[in-house]
Structure formats: C-alpha cells, structure tokens
Amino acid sequence: MHHKLFIIGAGAAGLMAAVVAKDLGIDTAILERNDRIGKKVLMTGDGRCNITNESTATGMDEGVALLRKYHSTQAEFPLGVLEQFGIRQTIDYFFMLGLPLTKLKEGMMYPMSLQAASVLDIFQLALEDREVPVYFNNKVVDVIVSTDHPRFTIVCQTETEERVVYTSEYLFLCAGGSAAPNTGSDGSGYTLAQRLGHSLIEPVPAIVQLRLQYPHMKALSGIKLQGKAHIAVNGEVVRSESGEIHFAEYGLSGPTILQLGREAAYHLAEGDSVTVTVDLMPGRSDEQLVDFLEMHWGIFGHRTVVESFIGILHKKLVPVLLKEAGIDQQPHMLCQDLSWKTKKKFYRLLKHWEFKVIDTNGFANAQTTAGGIDTTELVEGTLESKLVPGLYLAGEVMDVDGDFGGYNLQWAWSSGYVAAKSLAQQVAEGKNQ
Structure with a gap:
C-alpha cells in the first residue's frame, strides 16, 4: 500500500496533521497500533479533554507568553511552532471542524459537551469527510529509508503477528512519548527515530x-x-x-x-x-x-x-x-x-x-513525558528532520513538554499543524522530490 504521506500514530498530533495535510492537497494515511483513534486523548482532562488554555492568549505576545509554559533542552525551540499556530488558531480551528469550546477554571478550554469522546468523534468525521484512511492494529516495527522513490518503506506487525509493508514519500512520526503506555504510548517512537539516526534526550515522567x-x-x-x-x-x-x-x-x-x-x-x-x-x-x-x-x-x-x-x-x-x-x-x-x-x-x-x-508515580501514571528526540536535529519552525529529508516529528515524541492545564495538547495541535503546513509548502516548491 502506498500513500504520499504516512503518519505514524493517530493521537492528537497525528490526527491534526492528517486533517491539515489532506486539506492542503497531500495524499495522506495513518498507521495506528490500536483499534481506534486517540486512545490517550480519551484520558485527558479527567475524560473531558483539556484542549488548550486561553489564559496565555494575549494577542501579539501570545507566542512568547506560551513559551513560558514549555520546557525543552533547546529552550527557544517551541516558539517557532507556537507563533505559527497558537491558542486563538486552535480555538478557531476546532470551531471550523464543528467543535465549539468552552472555558472553565484558570483558562482551561474543553469541548462544550465536556466529553473527550466528542473530540475523537469530530476527528473521525473529519477523516471520513476527507477520505483519509486509518490502518488500525498496525504497529510499526521498522522504517527503511531509500534515496530512490518511494523514500520510506514502513514495516508493520498486525495483531495476528503478520508483517505488512507500506511505502510513502514522506513520513510523520507522531507516536507519542512514554507516558500512559497502556494507550500505546510506550516509547516505541523513540526507537524508530533512533534507528533513523536521531538522538534521544533521556525521558522522565512529567505532570506526575x-x-x-x-x-x-x-x-x-x-x-x-x-x-x-x-x-x-x-x-x-x-x-x-x-x-x-x-x-x-x-x-x-x-x-x-x-x-x-x-x-x-x-x-x-x-x-x-x-x-x-x-x-x-x-x-x-x-x-x-x-x-x-x-x-x-x-x-x-x-x-x-x-x-x-x-x-x-x-x-x-x-x-x-x-x-x-x-x-x-x-x-x-x-x-x-x-x-x-x-x-x-x-x-x-x-x-x-x-x-x-x-x-x-512513573510513566504509567504520568500525563506526559519530559525529554525525547533531540530538537537540535530538527529544523526550527518546520519540524523536519535535519538527518532524514521528508521525515517530520510532531507531538510528545520530541524533547518538548508543557505544563499542566492543556499545554501538552496545545503542543500536539500546534506541532501537527505546522508539520503538515511545512510539508505542503515543500511539496509546492518541489523540494525533496
């Protein structure tokens, strides 16, 4: 099976990236190890999904204000992403998808239904409307990079232990970190990135x-x-x-x-x-x-x-x-x-x-991961790998984590959007062809 872009992981970052990429004209598909999308999203905000936090939305200074809520070995790295797609854009984007938000205490924004399942239902509808396929029960065990086309060969293992191979010209790694491993976020994304030459900042539990x-x-x-x-x-x-x-x-x-x-x-x-x-x-x-x-x-x-x-x-x-x-x-x-x-x-x-x-209380009880793939190996503002052309990272897999209160989901939305937008620009300019 071949698609121009494969996204590994149907979590928050992967879902946002898939919808945006398809809207920008890229043939997109998702590989998901679970039997449904957004398993970890269902657990956020006590089952209500704290989508973002409006308390730092301060107009022109929003990006800088948001940056204080994030942590990375490369401290300024998140800014180039947050300035492109911040809180206001997130609120507007979900409204456009058909999911109006409501604000509760301390600026925390949730779907009006106060149900995390609503977020997934909206994304499921968005994927269906755009005819973006999701290949469930496919755990990616290896990625092979070629200088020819197709550039990426993605080897998956199904729940029946069968090996399935997919190919693509571009690849998004949105496999999450190590927090909440029962949802599939078990650090396997780090292993894949390391096999492709990337370095790992040792992960530890955060919001724990x-x-x-x-x-x-x-x-x-x-x-x-x-x-x-x-x-x-x-x-x-x-x-x-x-x-x-x-x-x-x-x-x-x-x-x-x-x-x-x-x-x-x-x-x-x-x-x-x-x-x-x-x-x-x-x-x-x-x-x-x-x-x-x-x-x-x-x-x-x-x-x-x-x-x-x-x-x-x-x-x-x-x-x-x-x-x-x-x-x-x-x-x-x-x-x-x-x-x-x-x-x-x-x-x-x-x-x-x-x-x-x-x-x-460890990764099993943590809400996110501190540490991850070294951001010095990514292009600031696009999230493309400096080591593997056509590979982009989004979400928790990289060395960026946010404070409690919706900031980690905000990073997922922001990084997923920016990765998709950056890829679309590169395709339009004929790069990496």
Missing part, C-alpha cells in the same frame, strides 16, 4: 505525582486543600506552585504537585536529594500566621489544641500535626498550656512542612 518517604501518609490520605508547594534540590528551591494539593497513601498529587513532577523526576534520575515543602497557609506570611494563632489561642486558651483547629484545618491533618509537634500523647492539652517551643513547631509545620521525595 510524587512518592514521599513519610510514615504517616496513610493517615493523611484523602485530604484536599488549597496550598503552596516548593520543590528543592539539594536544599535549593527550583520551582514553586500554588493551588490544589491532594494527599495520598503514596505521597502527594493534585494540579499543584503535578506541575512539580518533572523537576523531581529529572533530579532524582541524576541522584540529587529532592524535597517538597508544603505551605498549608499560603494566604498568610510567617509573621501573619504567628499573629493569627497567638490571638486565636489567646482568646480560646481554655480550649484544647485539637479544638482550636476546628474550622481552620482539615480534621485529618490535626492528629498528624500533633505527632509532629510532639504532643500527640496529650490530646487534651489546653492552648494556654502550649510552650513557645511547641508553638514554633506548629508555625513551622503550617508554613514549611517538608517531606523527602523518593520517586514519582
């Missing part, structure tokens, strides 16, 4: 939970609160985030913690000491907290310490804090009997509760 070394995590499990968290490496704070924090038996989760996951993963992989400090009272400075509790305990000195925290802290927090402060054996201690030394322990715990990070 933290596993802590702390004996009382089970007692804290289930607590959700608004707080602030700081990741420190060898004692030096490298990133801070504010918002919702979740306590679990293994450690910490929630949007605030997920943002810190990539920093922890990278530094743990390098053997550094990593800690996370939680601020349970982010709305008050250290001095304001002391003043508040001194007044509170002064007024209610006749109450027990446990009673004094009613309405201030989550109930499940209090017994653990009493343990940390060393008065858990005195549950009926009155506020008026607290020593200054014990009070200082409470102040420190409420503003600077430090935990040792021993691991993340």
Whole structure:
C-alpha cells in the first residue's frame, strides 16, 4: 500500500496533521497500533479533554507568553511552532471542524459537551469527510529509508503477528512519548527515530505525582486543600506552585504537585536529594500566621489544641500535626498550656512542612513525558528532520513538554499543524522530490 504521506500514530498530533495535510492537497494515511483513534486523548482532562488554555492568549505576545509554559533542552525551540499556530488558531480551528469550546477554571478550554469522546468523534468525521484512511492494529516495527522513490518503506506487525509493508514519500512520526503506555504510548517512537539516526534526550515522567518517604501518609490520605508547594534540590528551591494539593497513601498529587513532577523526576534520575515543602497557609506570611494563632489561642486558651483547629484545618491533618509537634500523647492539652517551643513547631509545620521525595508515580501514571528526540536535529519552525529529508516529528515524541492545564495538547495541535503546513509548502516548491 502506498500513500504520499504516512503518519505514524493517530493521537492528537497525528490526527491534526492528517486533517491539515489532506486539506492542503497531500495524499495522506495513518498507521495506528490500536483499534481506534486517540486512545490517550480519551484520558485527558479527567475524560473531558483539556484542549488548550486561553489564559496565555494575549494577542501579539501570545507566542512568547506560551513559551513560558514549555520546557525543552533547546529552550527557544517551541516558539517557532507556537507563533505559527497558537491558542486563538486552535480555538478557531476546532470551531471550523464543528467543535465549539468552552472555558472553565484558570483558562482551561474543553469541548462544550465536556466529553473527550466528542473530540475523537469530530476527528473521525473529519477523516471520513476527507477520505483519509486509518490502518488500525498496525504497529510499526521498522522504517527503511531509500534515496530512490518511494523514500520510506514502513514495516508493520498486525495483531495476528503478520508483517505488512507500506511505502510513502514522506513520513510523520507522531507516536507519542512514554507516558500512559497502556494507550500505546510506550516509547516505541523513540526507537524508530533512533534507528533513523536521531538522538534521544533521556525521558522522565512529567505532570506526575510524587512518592514521599513519610510514615504517616496513610493517615493523611484523602485530604484536599488549597496550598503552596516548593520543590528543592539539594536544599535549593527550583520551582514553586500554588493551588490544589491532594494527599495520598503514596505521597502527594493534585494540579499543584503535578506541575512539580518533572523537576523531581529529572533530579532524582541524576541522584540529587529532592524535597517538597508544603505551605498549608499560603494566604498568610510567617509573621501573619504567628499573629493569627497567638490571638486565636489567646482568646480560646481554655480550649484544647485539637479544638482550636476546628474550622481552620482539615480534621485529618490535626492528629498528624500533633505527632509532629510532639504532643500527640496529650490530646487534651489546653492552648494556654502550649510552650513557645511547641508553638514554633506548629508555625513551622503550617508554613514549611517538608517531606523527602523518593520517586514519582512513573510513566504509567504520568500525563506526559519530559525529554525525547533531540530538537537540535530538527529544523526550527518546520519540524523536519535535519538527518532524514521528508521525515517530520510532531507531538510528545520530541524533547518538548508543557505544563499542566492543556499545554501538552496545545503542543500536539500546534506541532501537527505546522508539520503538515511545512510539508505542503515543500511539496509546492518541489523540494525533496
């Protein structure tokens, strides 16, 4: 089977690239290892699909503002893509496909139905309207490059172990990273790119939970609160985030913690000491907290310490804090009997509760991958390989990852669009023929 362009992977980047490429006149087909499109997309945004984030859409400065949300060894690399197809273009494009978006908290944009399945249904309709074939249950196991035509020979393995060969003049690698391997995003795209001569920036989990070394995590499990968290490496704070924090038996989760996951993963992989400090009272400075509790305990000195925290802290927090402060054996201690030394322990715990990070929850629970194919080997602004003419990369497979809140899907849409547009321009100019 031959098509001018084959796209490996029917995830977000591959789907966008396929629709755009066909609209620009390129005979396009998709190879997908699963039995349906967009399996990973269904999991995003708690099943609602956080398509993008409007909070950084600031007109002419949108590309620069967006760049702050992305990470890459080549820090400026994403800008050349984001400036071509940013948030406004994404919102308009989905509207054009028949999928109007709605904004929820913190600028996060979702389909109006709040169902990730709607995104896939729209793409399925778009593929059918354009007669773009998707060859399901085809896992690409090898790609052979020739200087003749066809340039690419793509060897696939079907679910019955049968070998099938496809050929094309151009190839898009949109096979994802290593996060959520149960969806097919198992790092195989890296292997294919490396066989074609590309280098790999060692992948680590990103947007991922933290596993802590702390004996009382089970007692804290289930607590959700608004707080602030700081990741420190060898004692030096490298990133801070504010918002919702979740306590679990293994450690910490929630949007605030997920943002810190990539920093922890990278530094743990390098053997550094990593800690996370939680601020349970982010709305008050250290001095304001002391003043508040001194007044509170002064007024209610006749109450027990446990009673004094009613309405201030989550109930499940209090017994653990009493343990940390060393008065858990005195549950009926009155506020008026607290020593200054014990009070200082409470102040420190409420503003600077430090935990040792021993691991993340791994690729199986990560939302994306940090690291990937080295972007110095790609042409900035087109995403074509500098090593293999006619090969383009899009999505998570390259060394670009975004923050929590829709930015990784935005990268998928942006890179898929730009790769397709760039290829169409090259075909029109007669290059790589």
